[in-house]
Amino acid sequence: MTSYEKDKDRHLMRLRRIEGQVRGLQRMIEDDQYCIDILTQVTAATRALQSFSLELLDNHLATCVVDAARTGGPEADEKVREAQDAIARLVRS
Amino acid sequence: MTSYEKDKDRHLMRLRRIEGQVRGLQRMIEDDQYCIDILTQVTAATRALQSFSLELLDNHLATCVVDAARTGGPEADEKVREAQDAIARLVRS
Amino acid sequence: MTSYEKDKDRHLMRLRRIEGQVRGLQRMIEDDQYCIDILTQVTAATRALQSFSLELLDNHLATCVVDAARTGGPEADEKVREAQDAIARLVRS
Amino acid sequence: MTSYEKDKDRHLMRLRRIEGQVRGLQRMIEDDQYCIDILTQVTAATRALQSFSLELLDNHLATCVVDAARTGGPEADEKVREAQDAIARLVRS
Structure with a gap:
């Protein structure tokens, strides 16, 4: 079972909305809309x-990392390191 | 004519690719893939x-802002202020 | 004259305050304060x-870039390019 | 003992360097240096x-969160929630 099992539908709904936002950006470009208005939608x-x-990171910390911490040993260290790297990528993007 | 006229096709191609990336995220969630791998794709x-x-901001600065600066007056101030606000939103997102 | 001449004192005051915040972080570390509280101050x-x-970028756009745009020619292109690169560095940091 | 005990000296050295960088920004403003060069140093x-x-967040995850996860119960949930909030503040700053 994944860490996000209970939030799966919500995540999918959110991603479909984001997909719609990106298609909306395409229409704004096709319709020659003003660049500042497009930039507002990109933000x-x-x-x-x-x-x-x-939210996905929250799921991961609360389940994968906590469960591995309870098990202990190298698996716990690996899960924590993975979470640290993912957080660094997010902060720096 | 828009500030991004000459880059219109390239912008559309890029946005379609981003749309594909977001749909790819949906498939990863549907396929119960590991959350860290999904987070890498989100980044x-x-x-x-x-x-x-x-790139869109570059288009805007190089045309809308420069053209308005040449015209001068309140229109130039407005274009600069708009660009400043758009940059602040980008930096803070 | 610089683009920030009229804001020079305000910029200096702001930077001294930031210097004080960074020294405050040092004291929190020296006093073994809780890491979450330190992270809040880092933010x-x-x-x-x-x-x-x-604000410094606003100064630059409103004076250096606008003035160069009025002069036109390669100097204007250079000023816009410089501003674009500075904005990209800010957005990506 | 704090989560960052073993990294305390390194953290302090790093913060003193950042303090020096901020003082360097003040000198650049006082010396009327070019705003683009100042922006590069701000980045x-x-x-x-x-x-x-x-790094401080890494310390926290690897000790505070992991230790609390092993203890379990409401303390573990609180530590995870605190880490989630700190990560959100970092990502959004």
């Missing part, structure tokens, strides 16, 4: 992706 | 959106 | 640096 | 703060 799509990634 | 989609927004 | 210092950089 | 200071925060 909205970026924030939506950010929120999705933070 | 890639976020960076792609970022690159698109920076 | 505050990062945002203060971000606000300073956006 | 360097922001990245240094980011690296410090990621």
Whole structure:
């Protein structure tokens, strides 16, 4: 079972909305809309992706990392290191 | 004519690729893939959106802002203020 | 004259405050304070640096870029390119 | 004992370097240096703060969160929630 099993439908709904936002950006370009208005919508799509990634990370910390910590040993260290690397990528993107 | 007229096709191609990336995220969730691998793909989609927004902003600075600066007056101030606000939103997202 | 001449004192005051925030972080580490509380203060210092950089960029756009645009020619292109690169560095940091 | 006990000296050295970077920004403003060059140094200071925060978060995950996970119960949930909030603040700053 994945760490996000209980949030699966919500994640999918959110990603479909983001997909719709990106298609909306395409229409704005096709319709020659003003670049500042397009940039405003890009920021909205970026924030939506950010929120999705933070929720997925929350799932991961609360299950994968906690469960591995309880088991202990090298698996716990590996899970923590993986989470640290994922957080660094998010912060630096 | 828009500031991005000459880059229109390239922008559309890039946005379709980002749309594909977001659909790919949906498939990873549906296939119960590991959350860390999904987070890696989210970072890639976020960076792609970022690159698109920076190119669109480049178009805007090089045409709308420069043209308005040449005209001068309140229109120039307005264009600069708009660009400043758009940059602040990007930096803070 | 620099683009930030009229804001020089305000910029210096802001930077001294940020310097004080960073020294405050050192004291928190020396006093063995809780890491989450220290992280909260790091975010505050990062945002203060971000606000300073956006104001400095505003100065640059409103004077250096606009003045060069009026002069036109290669100097204008160079100023716009410089601004674009600075914005990309800010967005990606 | 704090989560960062073993890294305390390194953290302090890093923060003193960042303090020096911020003082360097003040000198650049006082010396009327070119705003684009100042912005380049601001990005360097922001990245240094980011690296410090990621290392401190690493310390927290590897000790506070893992230890609390082993203890279990509401304390574990609280530590995970705290880490999630700190990560969200970092990602959004």
